[in-house]
Amino acid sequence: SQKIEQNSEALNIQEGKTATLTCNYTNYSPAYLQWYRQDPGRGPVFLLLIRENEKEKRKERLKVTFDTTLKQSLFHITASQPADSATYLCALGGTGRRALTFGSGTRLQVQP
């Protein structure tokens, strides 16, 4: 069955540095990969979507890459700020799917 892996350990970085989060998947070839932010006690909020034929997508300080050969997506936050502290979820979708499948998320803590 398909599996999505995100680092379960929290990522701690200093303010101003670049945070890089990883999403690996197996037994699936998604056409779409999405990243969400989730704050404690809140629902996930959409950040970026990347398609299988796209290598990279950017939005302000955010960058997502999608390597279908490695079956991996990297999510980067440049010039990180304490307000970026949250849990970040990756989610997979594709033709024939009826709903997104989510990873368990990685908690990011940005220290001032």
Next chain:
Amino acid sequence: NAGVTQTPKFQVLKTGQSMTLQCAQDMNHNSMYWYRQDPGMRLRLIYYSASEGTTDKGEVPNGYNVSRLNKREFSLRLESAAPSQTSVYFCASSEEGTGETEAFFGQGTRLTVV
């Protein structure tokens, strides 16, 4: 623009009690979903509705029923609550379900079954 609205936000039930979680979206989306999220675990799909009048099981449907009342509303019912159903429940909606469009989530319902 309210987006996705869930009620209630918190609920405590006794084992065996029943309840319905309500969800409404105002974005004219076709697809709606119910997920549950247990501590430290990923969101798991309970049921989804690809369009008004249709519903289908997700990964963990046992113990739940759903109703897509109209295009706006998608409710989740627990007929006989069990402690294993203690979780945070999220309703979500999107234009379609393949993942080509973003999903919008409600604030969640924190349910405790004692």
